[in-house]
Amino acid sequence: MKALFLNCTLKPSPEESNTAVLNQKCRDVLEDLGVETEEIRVVDHEIPARMEADAGAGDEWPEIFQKVLDAEILVVSTPIWLGEKSSLATKVMERLYASSGETNDKGQWIYYNKVGGTVITGNEDGGKASARSILYGLQHIGFTIPPNADVYWVGEGGPGPSYIEAGQSNEWTQRNTRIMAHNLYHFARMFAERPIPAEGNTMES
Template sequence: MKAVFLNCSLKSSEEESNTDVFMKDVQAHYEKLGVESEIIRLADYYIAFGVEEDMEDGDEWPEILELVKDADILIIGTPLWLGEKSSIATQAIERLYGSSSVTNDKGQAIFYNKVGGAVITGNEDGAKHAASSLLYGLSHIGFVIPPNVDAYWVGEAGPGPSYGETGGNDFSKSAIQRLAYNTYHLANMLKENPIPAEGNTL
């Protein structure tokens, strides 16, 4: 089983990312479960704006999309900015949406029988708002969303210690475990019993 994390931090890999640290804590659970996983820092790539599957020369989204297509689980992670998911997270959802009319061999959207989840970090309110936006977007284009897959950590409002400095708390650690196990369990169920094509082909 494979999982792909899209880290939508505004920072490139040259800088520390609290979202990355959070994702690695999810990865630790996946490793115990035998799930192969990879974190992709989207800020390291040139991703064109738009909602088409193929955009312009130099656009690196298609290679990221291939990794998503090959995965059973997709986790989108974002920091909070002004109570919202990052602009890169919005762009990722838009580009995924650009492939929502592409079908699998049964005529379903290519994201059918894949499982989605969201992780959020920040020092301000907005985690549940960002999670609802991400999870609705994934569900709308065909991903299946298990219960309790909006794992997040928010510190005190304003400047202060971030997730990477605190290591989270009991609440965030429990949320991380639920996200990992619930995405894993549902992905296993869908491998054994995929959603039938009846009534949901494009």
């Protein structure tokens, strides 16, 4: 089983990313459960803003999209800026949406039997708003969202310490990281053993 984390931080590698650190906490739990995990830092790749699967020469999205298809679990992670998910997270959701009309071998939408979640960091309000936007978008295009499929850490309002500096010991975030990882795993395993039947949810039905 594979889990792909698309880190939508605005910080290119090798800059320190709070979102990557919280991602790693979730990855550790999944890996303990036997899941193979990978994180892609979106900002390190050339991904044009397009509503199409492949924008042509220089577009690195098709390679990332193939990794999405190869994974049973997708986590879109983002920092909070101005109370919202990052511009790169919006771009990722748009590129995922661009392929949502494709179908699997049963005629269902391409993201059926995949589960989605989100990881969010910031030192201002916006955790729930960012999660709501991402999780709604994922389920709308065919991903299944398990219970408690979001985890975030935000500090006090205004400038303040980051997740790395002050959030790693937060009991609520630690607990929800564990719960989210386990629920993503349980649902992915459930679909691996018993996929969503095609009856009633194909292009033909």
